Amino acid sequence: MFSGVDPVTGKDVYLTETVKGTDKAAQKAADKVMTRLLSQVDQQRSATSSVSxxxxxxxxxxxxxxxxxxxxxxxxxxxxxxxxxxxxxxxxxxxxxxxxxxxxxxxxxxxxxxSKPFVEHRAEGEHECKKEKCRPHxxxxxxxxxxxxxxxxxxxxxxxxxxxxxxxxxxxxIAQRPKQPQPQPTPPSPSEAARLVDAAFEMDGKNNDDWGTLVWLVMTTGIRRGEVCALKWSRVDLEQGIIEVRSSYVLRKGVGRVKDTKTHQMRRIALDTETTVLLREHKERCRRRLTELSIELTDDMYVFSGVRKFDPTQPYSPHAVSSRYKDMAERLGIDTHLHALRHYSATELLTAGVDLRTVAGRLGHGGGGATTLRVYAAWVAASDRKAAEILGSRMPKRRLKGLTEGL
Missing domain, CATH: 1.10.150.130 (Tyrosine recombinase, N-terminal domain)
Structure with missing residues (x-):
């Protein structure tokens, strides 16, 4: 039964259904099918709503x-x-x-x-394709x-x-959509990570480790780009060695604003001793610079600000952070990007045997670790192998008959 034209393919669409048999029961069933198909076509052609x-x-x-x-x-x-x-x-x-x-x-x-060949014209109206560099599709x-x-x-x-x-x-x-591609994170290797962080601490010159501290913090906490840009001193507890991630800074059409984190959840990330020391030194540097300008450092100031002008009342641009990191990596001959440091933090923790839930909490993944497991499945498997070996090494030693007979 003709049901119209498919707007995607331009082909006629027919509704069909097969009823087996030739007796009266089959004829009766066929009549019911025909009535239902007619009703379906009629409903499509005379919908009660004309909304497109x-x-x-x-x-x-x-x-x-x-x-x-x-x-x-x-x-x-x-x-x-x-x-x-x-x-x-x-x-x-x-x-x-x-x-x-x-x-x-x-x-x-x-x-x-x-599947029909055509030329992709780069200009409208009369023009020379060769001059305009038009090319076949x-x-x-x-x-x-x-x-x-x-x-x-x-x-x-x-x-x-x-x-x-x-x-x-x-x-x-009920429509079938393409299968979800398996994530393939590409974190830098430990040796590449060491080169990256060393280069970061050298970039701003002597007695200025601001950029190095930012890269170090992202590497050790797995914090997102927008989250590190939105981080204020009020969310950094240097006594307890903890940072609170509550917001993210984003740019939209050149205008920046602070919004919730990606998962709309606050999280607390513990800092190691070295990271705490670096943040203490960074805060003291910020305080000295502001003192020279007769300004007092306050908790509502941002931890990191831009390179061209030191102004902790304004956050570091996320795009500028990514661009600077990419340039640094290219000079070192390392094919990577800032988000890969987040992968580095996750994979190093999992490889070291840290449990999945803890890693997910530090990254800010929702779903109790389901996202972390999907993205870092290969490293979770490696961690599971390490756990098995640790448990096996603690089991009581036994003589294995199959291996000891005849010795």
Whole structure:
């Protein structure tokens, strides 16, 4: 039975169902199936709501509790990948098949070129392609993680449409999405970590270990980039050797603001003796600089500030921190980035036999360690092997008959 045209593939869609048998009972069952299919097609063609899928997504984005940076990212996906295909489709007609067709198309080519060659023009109107450097289209598939993100957006919008009684079911709930890719963290090796921290302490010159202290703190605590930028002296207890992570500093369209941590939870991280000493020295340096300016160091000042101008009333830019670290690593010939120090902290702890829950707590992972286990599964396995050997070494020694017979 003809059910319309698939907006993703442009192909006709037919609803089919097979009823076996030729007797009267089979004919009666076939009549029921036909009635049900007719009702399904009629419901799609004469939906009680004329709301488009694009409108449903816009309303969900407007009302959902999302970080502004997340909302902006979602709007980008909607404008590039969702609205051109399904934006004008009535929300009641969006089906599981449509969603899965879109996922398949995006995994093959983000431009959904339908395997037809064409030229990607870099200018509009009359122009010379050679001069404008126009080039033939080359298929570039979207990553599985990106398609999963697009699925989450559409699922959220359809769930809202279900709550608002615009649809009777959410087709995204049963739609198959790409499998979640296995995380592959690449922490620096211990020797690379040593070179990185040594270089960091040398960068700001003699008697200025600010940058080195920042890199050291990230390396030993696994604190996130935005969290170290938002850290204030009021959250540093040098007597107890503890820092409290309560907020994160982010930049959006060039404007910075302090927000909750990624998991919206506060956590306390214990500091080792060396790190505590470094922070004491760093605080004293900050105090001396401010004294020269006739300013008193207060607890509401930031622990780290920028390079060009020392101003602890303003946080270090997260982008500047990442850029400076990347430049330092490239000069050393090490292919790494700042977030890899977080991986380094986690993997070193797990390799040393620290339990999963403690590592998850220091990193600020939710789910009681489920995220930590998924990301660092290989290191957890290595830690488990070490635990087995430790336990085995403490067991009473026995003569193994199979190995001692005939000796």
């Amino acid at each position: 899928f694009g409108y449903a997504i816009d309303e969900w984005l407007r009302t959902a509790e999302l970080e502004e940076s997340t909302r902006d990212m979602y709007r980008g996906y909607v404008d590039r990948n969702i609205r051109p295909v399904l934006g004008d489709e009535p929300v009641r007609k969006v089906s599981t098949r449509m969603l899965e067709s879109l996922y398949a198309e995006l995994r093959r080519c983000r431009a959904r070129c339908n 080359a298929c570039k598939p979207l990553a599985a993680s990106t398609v999963r993100q697009i699925h989450s957006i559409m699922s959220g919008a359809l769930s809202a449409a279900l709550r608002w009684e615009w649809i009777t079911s959410n087709p995204a709930r």
